[in-house]
Amino acid sequence: MDQARSTISKIFNGEPHSYTRFNLTQNMEGDNSQVEMKLSSDMDEEVGGNGVGDHLNHNSNRKPYVAQKLGRTPKNLCFMAAATLLIFIIGYLIGFLVHRKKEVAPTCATSVSAFQEPPVHETGAAPLMDWDDVKKLFADKISPSKFESVLSEFTSADHRAGSPGDKALANKVITKFKTYGMDTWNDEHFVKVQDPPASGYNKFVFKGTEQRPTGFLSYSATGKVNGTVLYAYYGQESDFILLRDKNINLTGRVLLVRAGKISFAEKVANAAKMNAAAVLIYPEPTDYPIGDTTELFGHVHMGSGDPYTPGFPSLNHTQFPPVKSSGLPKILAQTITAAMGTSILRQLGGQNVPQTWGGINRLGDESDVITLEVNNVLVEKEIHNVFGVIKGFVDADRYVVIGAQRDAWGPGFASSTVGTSVLVELARSISDMVKNDGFKPRRSIVFASWSAGEYGSIGATEWLEGYLTSLNMKAFSYINLDGVVGGRNGFKVAASPLMHSLIEGALKKVSTLNKAVSLFTQFGRNSWESNVYEDLKMDNAAYPFLAFSGIPSVSFRFTSGSSEYPYFGTMLDTPEKLNSLTSNDVTRLAEIASQFAGHIALRLVHDHLLGMNLTRYNNMINTHVYRINKRVKDVRRMQPQLLPKDLTMQWFFSASGAYGRAAHQLAEDVTNSNLDDIEMCRIINDRIMAVERNFLSPYVSPRESPFRHILLGSGPHTLKALSSHLDALKAGNPGADADLFRNQFALATWTVQSCANSLAGDIWSLALMET
Secondary structure (H helix, E strand, O other): OHHHHHHHHHHHHOOOOOEEEEEEEOOOOOOOOEEEEEEOOOOOEEEOOOOOOOOOOOOOOOOOOOOOOOOOOHHHHHHHHHHHHHHHHHHHHHHHHHHHHHHHOOOHHHHOOOOOOOOOOOOOOOOOOOHHHHHHHHHHHOOHHHHHHHHHHHOOOOOOOOOHHHHHHHHHHHHHHHHOOOEEEEEEEEEEEEEOOOOOOOEEEEOOEEEOOOOEEEOOOOEEEEEEEEEOOOOOHHHHHHHHHOOOOOOOOEEEEEOEOEOHHHHHHHHHHOOOOEEEEEOOOOOOOOOOOOOOEEEOOOOOOOOOOOOOOOOOOOOOOOOOOOOOOOOEEEEOOHHHHHHHHHOOOOOEOOHHHOOOOEOOOOOOEEEEEEOOEEEEEEEEEEEEEEOOOOEEEEEEEEEEEOOOOOOOHHHHHHHHHHHHHHHHHHHHHHHHOOOOOOEEEEEEEEOOOOOOOHHHHHHHHHOHHHHHHHEEEEEEOOOOEOOOOEEEEEEOHHHHHHHHHHHHHOEOOOOOOEHHHHHHOOOHHHHOEEOOOOOOOOHHHHHHOOOOEEEEEEEEOOEOOOOOOOOOOOHHHHHHHOOOOHHHHHHHHHHHHHHHHHHHHHOOOOOOOOOHHHHHHHHHHHHHHHHHHHHHHHOOOOOOOOOOOHHHHHHHHHHHHHHHHHHHHHHOOOOOOHHHHHHHHHHHHHHHHOOEOOOOOOOOOOOOEOOOOOOOOOHHHHHHHHHHHHOOOOOOOHHHHHHHHHHHHHHHHHHHHHHOOOOHHHHHHHO
């Protein structure tokens, strides 16, 4: 019996030599942790990652312990039989205990608690929580009453980028994140922005009257110009075409344009193309009922981020030589009040405006001389982006980013306060779901509060530039919360085509102010892509994520129906103005905005596979192929000497077809995938994440053309630009270059083909795709 007791003690307590290694490792790609326990040759036990669905394998090579040879005494034989029986009973007990532990506690934490208790994570093979339960749980966390205190806490009269007010709000945000138990960090940049002169002023003199507007446009050229005024409506390209058709020379003119339709930067860029000397922008009272003396603030950088560090981050330890963005204007630009603008307009002579512009105004003539002086100063500011993260339980190194601008020209209640409050409430709600309700997101959620958004999404873009190589491999989506509440009678969404199914799903599930009606029913009216969807514009903070970094992005907002919120970029963007415009429903609208953003984010981190529309881009490519092919034929017919005979559309057709086949094959792989195969799910998700990124042209400089996306970007490398270039060739425009077109056409063709190659997956799949 003493020997039996010793045997039992050795098996349950373990002999010193039997335990050889206990190792907790995590691979470089963020795969789930694995716990390995290697025992001696008597037992080999291995417990997988986080313990869910793992099992124990016992491989025994031990021969029965028989100390006596055949022919021993009956006493010894009896002892041997008893020992054999005892060993059998002990083995049975061990098997029973192991089997019971698997049923009761499937995590490795229980199995190896004698050594160390690692955090419990889900492997991903089994559903973490039913999607319907996730939706209900999240809906219960968000309410208008919770927004009242948050909106009040983050309301600030002065929080311009880099100011003490901006830093105070940053501290409030990061304190909230820490309170929710999130890991937090801070991203610091030193950026150059242009502010109005600290001593002095900007001014203009017209008909002997001097005016000194206090509003300004950051990044305008500085200096003094004299010229004659020309009224150019909204300053769109179509407006300048009408003026050109009237044989009006725009060279050296000071253009007076209305605010709206397009960004300030686009108006100035269009004017510069026409060789104008300067641009004055005013709010037409019929478009902006904000009062005659309300000043406008904005920027005119045709791009995003710090224009003095294009393509790389504004960090004080970078040693790049001085450089400027190609998007900086070379002409003067200044905002003026409605009273100033209408006063100039009433005094203009010359021709009548085109009938399509309406009114009885005149365009201006040689006698309408004006002098404009812009004295803005370039300053360096220290800005801080702050972050919090809810880590995923399966693919923690893959994440959706939710962000909101924190700074504003003035009070900025609609432009930044509401978005920041929604960001904080989303962080609180989802953190609480994870901490207290058992929700385990498969992937991580990063919450970001940006600074210097008013100067052209500087904080967000500098972060992208600083971590581009990591982000475009691991960030699979961006959700923008800027300006989400600007009215109550309309709803607009701008996004990557890859996200259309996610958007439609959220529209159908999230209710409006009338709880019985969904966003889809009220605003989509059975065709949300016609009534709700709009193009993602350059002045949207989501644009650099999509067009610069290749990250599928979405931005949305409540509007006042057909008109935009008129107080953006003014000192009148206050709680009182927004409440007046929304019938005091700001908190309820903020709740709905949170539900919409949260629905998309939670779906992305809950499902085994990312729910992206993989074939949507195929339709866009085919449309461009058709347009380019038609224009090539037109040029050959009208200007046959411009395009060489060996220029063929064959390879462009081939690349387009290859992309279509690869996209459909990936969609088929998604449909036929085994959701229990976690490694295969990860491989497919990585292929899905590569779709957007592969549309970034590798042949253009981020300094000259930062928005490299060939379908949604900006610059001569885009497919849209190729069509425009052919139009110029067809019209015999002297500035059109046939060799330049041919080069861009070849690069675009290969970019599309490279996208197809990447979508195909493994290198050996390329040949199979072509057969």
